[in-house]
Amino acid sequence: MNKKLIKKLKTILPKKNQILHNESERALFSYDAAFCKKVLPDIVVFPENKEQLKQIIQLMYENNIPITTRGAGTNLSGGAVPIKGGCVIVTTKMNKIKEINEEDLYAVVEPGVVTKQFADAVEKCGLFYPPDPGSMSISTIGGNVAENAGGLRGLKYGVTKDYVMGVKFFDSQGKEIIGGGKTVKLVTGFNLTGLMIASEGLLGIMHEITLKLIPKPQFSRSMLVKYKSILNACDTVSDIIASKIVPCTLELMDNFTIRAVEEHEKIGLPVDVDALLLIEVDGHKSVVQEEFSKIKSICEKHKGEVIEAKNETEKAQIWTARRKALSCLARLKPTLILEDATVPRSRVPSLMEEIQRISKKYQLAIGTFGHAGDGNLHPTILTDKRDKDEMTRVEKAINEIFEKALMLDGTLSGEHGIGILKAKFMEKEVGKDTLNYMQRLKKGIDSKNLLNPNKMGLI
Numbered sequence: 001m002n003k004k005l006i007k008k009l010k011t012i013l014p015k016k017n018q019i020l021h022n023e024s025e026r027a028l029f030s031y032d033a034a035f036c037k038k039v040l041p042d043i044v045v046f047p048e049n050k051e052q053l054k055q056i057i058q059l060m061y062e063n064n065i066p067i068t069t070r071g072a073g074t075n076l077s078g079g080a081v082p083i084k085g086g087c088v089i090v091t092t093k094m095n096k097i098k099e100i101n102e103e104d105l106y107a108v109v110e111p112g113v114v115t116k117q118f119a120d121a122v123e124k125c126g127l128f129y130p131p132d133p134g135s136m137s138i139s140t141i142g143g144n145v146a147e148n149a150g151g152l153r154g155l156k157y158g159v160t161k162d163y164v165m166g167v168k169f170f171d172s173q174g175k176e177i178i179g180g181g182k183t184v185k186l187v188t189g190f191n192l193t194g195l196m197i198a199s200e201g202l203l204g205i206m207h208e209i210t211l212k213l214i215p216k217p218q219f220s221r222s223m224l225v226k227y228k229s230i231l232n233a234c235d236t237v238s239d240i241i242a243s244k245i246v247p248c249t250l251e252l253m254d255n256f257t258i259r260a261v262e263e264h265e266k267i268g269l270p271v272d273v274d275a276l277l278l279i280e281v282d283g284h285k286s287v288v289q290e291e292f293s294k295i296k297s298i299c300e301k302h303k304g305e306v307i308e309a310k311n312e313t314e315k316a317q318i319w320t321a322r323r324k325a326l327s328c329l330a331r332l333k334p335t336l337i338l339e340d341a342t343v344p345r346s347r348v349p350s351l352m353e354e355i356q357r358i359s360k361k362y363q364l365a366i367g368t369f370g371h372a373g374d375g376n377l378h379p380t381i382l383t384d385k386r387d388k389d390e391m392t393r394v395e396k397a398i399n400e401i402f403e404k405a406l407m408l409d410g411t412l413s414g415e416h417g418i419g420i421l422k423a424k425f426m427e428k429e430v431g432k433d434t435l436n437y438m439q440r441l442k443k444g445i446d447s448k449n450l451l452n453p454n455k456m457g458l459i
């Protein structure tokens with residue numbers, strides 16, 4: 001980046017550590033959690049407020065420099081890495097919780113607020129912000145909105161999009177756009193709030209987000225259910241959903257994943273079972289008691305052995321086990337490829353059977369865990385990218401998993417987004433015309449193609 005431009009940036013961002021231009025520092029921002037390293041950004045900047053963000057965007061627009069916005073960089077699809085170099089704008093210093101409104105049940109935050117810190121602040125007021133991605137102790141609200149992150153409580157409470165009431169963002173020229181607001185109802189013009197959800201930094205850069213809050217549930221009970229056959233566990237999931245009970249959480253872990261977690265965390269998980277279901281029911285005490293009993297009998301009907309968490313420590317252990325699944329699997333092999341296949345809930349057993357078949361066919365180690373109650377499984381392939389032969393088999397296995405998910409009326413991404421990694425599958429799922437429509441939308445909004453360019457299968 002030329003010296004004149006850096007000088008201008010320094011007038012916008014006067015504090016130490018607001019601009020990184022050494023190569024070793026910039027290298028850290030050529031990765032995200034998807035580990036698909038692309039090119040180095042030319043510069044990395046950390047605005048602290050809306051005005052600084054706006055001026056950076058305007059400067060980049062005038063100089064035709066691409067921008068990649070980044071929260072915590074935990075996304076799993078390559079969304080936060082720059083393909084074309086340019087400027088990475090990191091939002092982590094824009095991290096104020098501006099308002100928690102207990103009367104009207106909303107909060108206003110800057111995009112860099114860490115999800116868990118926000119959820120904890122809200123809980124202190126007796127309120128509840130349900131979206132809880134496994135990464136919530138690091139991920140940011142801005143990243144959650146831009147990826148429409150899901151979480152363990154998605155089954156009952158929905159995902160991030162269900163809590164976004166409004167967004168304020170800058171377009172590629174640094175003009176402020178306002179979508180939604182603080183009222184429960186709002187139909188003034190296009191749904192620009194919706195436009196920003198899952199937009200992966202391609203259509204604007206958010207500087208303020210208004211989130212819906214709900215009352216905190218009074219009571220909850222959690223159980224861990226052991227299965228000798230993972231297919232029985234999957235049948236249980238379909239049966240619970242069909243019986244019209246909606247637990248708060250309904251998560252699955254296969255034997256491979258259980259062993260990986262237990263080996264590292266030593267929390268006493270049973271390593272001799274084929275699968276575990278982790279289930280939580282919450283709400284009014286009497287309803288919880290009734291639903292817990294019904295779920296217990298459905299589990300037992302499918303040969304599950306139910307163990308209830310007796311206290312808060314045991315409950316916390318169950319959810320720690322699940323949240324640690326990805327990081328514990330990642331320790332086992334040099335390369336981890338995490339998939340996000342999602343199908344209608346009744347099709348979870350078929351998807352699971354197919355994953356097992358594919359794992360055997362290509363002789364690959366695949367650990368599967370995920371939000372089974374949402375039909376969202378994460379088959380996780382452990383491999384080594386230096387092994388060319390194995391990587392060819394991995395590629396084929398991924399294609400087959402997607403083919404099967406689509407055949408089952410599913411999707412290639414339930415929550416991790418498209419970014420770079422899933423871009424080549426876009427057309428297969430949405431078709432040429434839809435991809436074209438997205439392309440025209442992007443071009444109309446960002447005619448210079450500066451905002452996170454060449455992602456999501458767009459050019």
Ligand SMILES: Cc1cc2nc3c(=O)[nH]c(=O)nc-3n(C[C@H](O)[C@H](O)[C@H](O)COP(=O)(O)OP(=O)(O)OC[C@H]3O[C@@H](n4cnc5c(N)ncnc54)[C@H](O)[C@@H]3O)c2cc1C
Binds near residue numbers: 072079132326
């Ligand atoms: C261990 C682990 C567990 C995970 N568990 C889950 C899970 O349960 N559910 C789930 O959905 N995901 C999960 N993820 C994925 C990831 O945490 C989410 O996608 C999360 O929403 C990303 O947030 P972030 O702040 O890290 O965003 P980043 O990774 O920094 O960015 C993600 C995308 O958002 C865009 N973006 C960021 N900020 C803005 C902004 N202000 N304006 C416009 N665009 C912006 C970026 O350009 C990028 O495209 C997990 C990841 C890890 C590593």
